[in-house]
Amino acid sequence: MMELELPNEGGCTAKLPARELERLLAGMGWGSDPRVLVGLETGDDAGVYLLSEELGLVLTTDFFPPFCRDPFLYGEVAAVNALSDVYAMGGTPLAALNITMYPSGGDIAPLRTILEGGLAAARRAGIPIIGGHTIANDTPVYGMAVLGRVDPGRMCTNAGLRPGMSLVLTKPIGTGVAMAAERLGLCPPETYRVAVESMRQLNRAAATVAGELGAAACTDITGFSLLGHAHRMAAASRAGIHLRVADVPFIPGAADLARMGCVPGATFRNAEYLQGQWEAGAGLAVHLRHLLLDPQTSGGLLFAVEPEKATLAVARLRAEGYAFAGIVGHTVERQGLRVE
Template sequence: MNEHPRLTSLAHGGGCGCKLAPSVLRELLAGQPVAQAFPQLLVGTETSDDAAVWQVDDNTCVIATTDFFMPMVDNPRDFGRIAATNAISDIYAMGGRPIMALAILGMPVDKLPADQIRQILEGGREICAEAGIPVAGGHSIDAPEPIYGLAVIGLCHPSELRRNADAKPGDVLILTKGLGVGIYSAAIKKNALDEAGLAEMVASTTTLNRVGSDLSKRADVHAITDVTGFGILGHGLEIARGAGLRLHLDLARLPLLTRAAELAQAEFFTGASTRNWAAYGAEVILPQGLADWQRNLLTDPQTSGGLLVACAPEAAADVLQQIRSAGFPLAAIVGRAEAGSAGITVD
């Protein structure tokens, strides 16, 4: 009999579902100093982008990000792998390539054995090795709940930087991974997800979004962001607000994990999903009569989710094929950007 508690039982939330609600985050950041006092800071907090970017010279930008959370799975190695993949994703979403990482670790050392903590760290190192980067250091504390993640540094050429605010009217929107990670996580908490579902979720959340670095070399790819804790609507809104455009999402074309719709209809969802809708629902137009479970899919917090890519319409078919060939079989065209009031309409 296992004498140690389940990892997920030690945390009040898990994965990117731990993020503060968008409205709370905006309130906390209100009144912060204007970053434009530093002209070399190309990307700061102004458009809620995925990472900070500092231009060193005419050929080099440094990209910096950090991401960490509590466990959404009970296997410690998988927790480490998922958290590392999620953190590195911010670099890819900006069009960069990662060069090194620092570990962030908080563990209840009186509740978890050292071997399990080592497995978490090993999982993170494994993903970093796959990305071709070292874990060059880090920091650890004794914490009441298990926390793990990375601070990641990357590089890109200024011409390859992709902000979330640079979408253009007429752009086609492509999503690279299936939605439903938060719903699967809620099912894990209640022992309602089978082994096949768990394997599917782990496979998705440990797939590196390195295709973002390749897409940034295309002039016809205008904007990229990764879809994480605020769901497809929340991160879509960041594109819409930044670019001053109306995004139209085609509900029927959104890719889903295999059991996402089934579990959503069985009322598996996270508290973060509800908080997300409360934070930004006023900026979204939904189809009349949309069921609550369908709305929960749209607000579902994704941990280590896919990239949302805005590209020129004439390039969409080729961009989609490039993404699928890079190992994203669920990638799909999910909508378009149009001139209009900033927000999202779900068709």
């Protein structure tokens, strides 16, 4: 099998640190337009532009360098990850464009396999790939720009939390740790299998469940970690989030790997960004902190529903194949983030 060379960081661990990103964007005037329903203000998953009272246009892009040596898996997961932003907004993907960087002058066959992986994900999502752009670069980079649609009245953002809601997480945490261990030859086969299957899984059915049960807010969990995205959701909503670490689903074996020190560098950048922004209950172990800060590639959805609907949400998610879905916390009035 053709194999890719791995860069220092791949997948969503390659994101620019959140603190640097905030400094970069501070004070930028992006222009105002009353038709922009969701812009840059709350750091949401995608932008939404109003076309009519019944139709909003969802726009997003996501791309990253390889997180694995398998070019097909890399392409497939990169595409699933890009599509997830549309699902997180309560939208339906319509079409996508490939975004590709690849070394010139060498064997181009792995690039075709990368594109085939992306195409497989697009076909599973039921959308066409209608174009793209490719430039020469020392390291492969692949992803998509995705166009979607959403009913403005049913759109789900990261800013809709209300006190007293239950928080549901659809996929397990630990892909960053698992891929770091795989690079070192330390990842158990079952841990790797579960991590790969989680990253390959579309968030389409999860978004449908969230929408049908009236989710008030939603985000997908990617490179800024469960804590990072929960912090952004709480800040955007001006509400508080309490997470119960005992209820957070972890990929089997990920806790042992984190305890061994198989932790990607982005974990520490996430920790730096969140310093002073969250509270930990007494006795929260270091390896569990690392997992809560673990950068996820193609992670699950975190959404808020009324408490009486949370158990049904989990049951429906598990019936749809999200085997690790669970209720991981609740919202409170006092703004902030706490882990118990």
